[in-house]
Amino acid sequence: MSRCLVDQRKVVSFIERCMVAVGTKSNHARSLAEVLVEGDRRGHYSHGLNRMDMYVKDIQLGVCAKEGEPAVEKETVATALVDGKNLLGPVVGKFCMDLAIKKAQDVGIGWVVAHGKLAFLFAAK
Known part of the structure; x- marks a missing residue:
């Protein structure tokens, strides 16, 4: 079995770029990226990068808001x-x-x- 390791910073950057591309604010994209990468890093793959497509679709479909702050x-x-x-x-x-x-x-x-x-x-x- 071969392993492919990707630098954590590159993965965070990739997620951020994807989320910004669909209209998410950059600081919100960063928060999401950090959570997803940490999920994978800790072995909780169901709550890591596996969810990336769900978040992209939620933004594209308007399920989640792109603007505003809590x-x-x-x-x-x-x-x-x-x-x-x-x-x-x-x-x-x-x-x-x-x-x-x-x-x-x-x-x-x-x-x-x-x-x-x-x-x-x-x-x-």
Whole structure:
């Protein structure tokens, strides 16, 4: 059995270029690329590059939005409700994860949920 190894940075760049070509914002394309490559790197091939065509089709068909940013609708010092604006799941997930981590660092716990894409994140200090 022969193996073909491709530099991780080249794969991330390829995914980014594909997603930008179908209209995704470059920072959103980067977030998606990092998640897909990490999925493969960790051996979760069902959630790695295998999903690339699904994301391209979702953007092309308008299933996922190309424009906008996730937005906090309601929040307390430890919780938040986020509108994912129907953006790519990894984009919404990263936004929520970063917010949950910040809240956990500030007050010891962070609990963030989103609608408009499936995301539920919890962080504790």
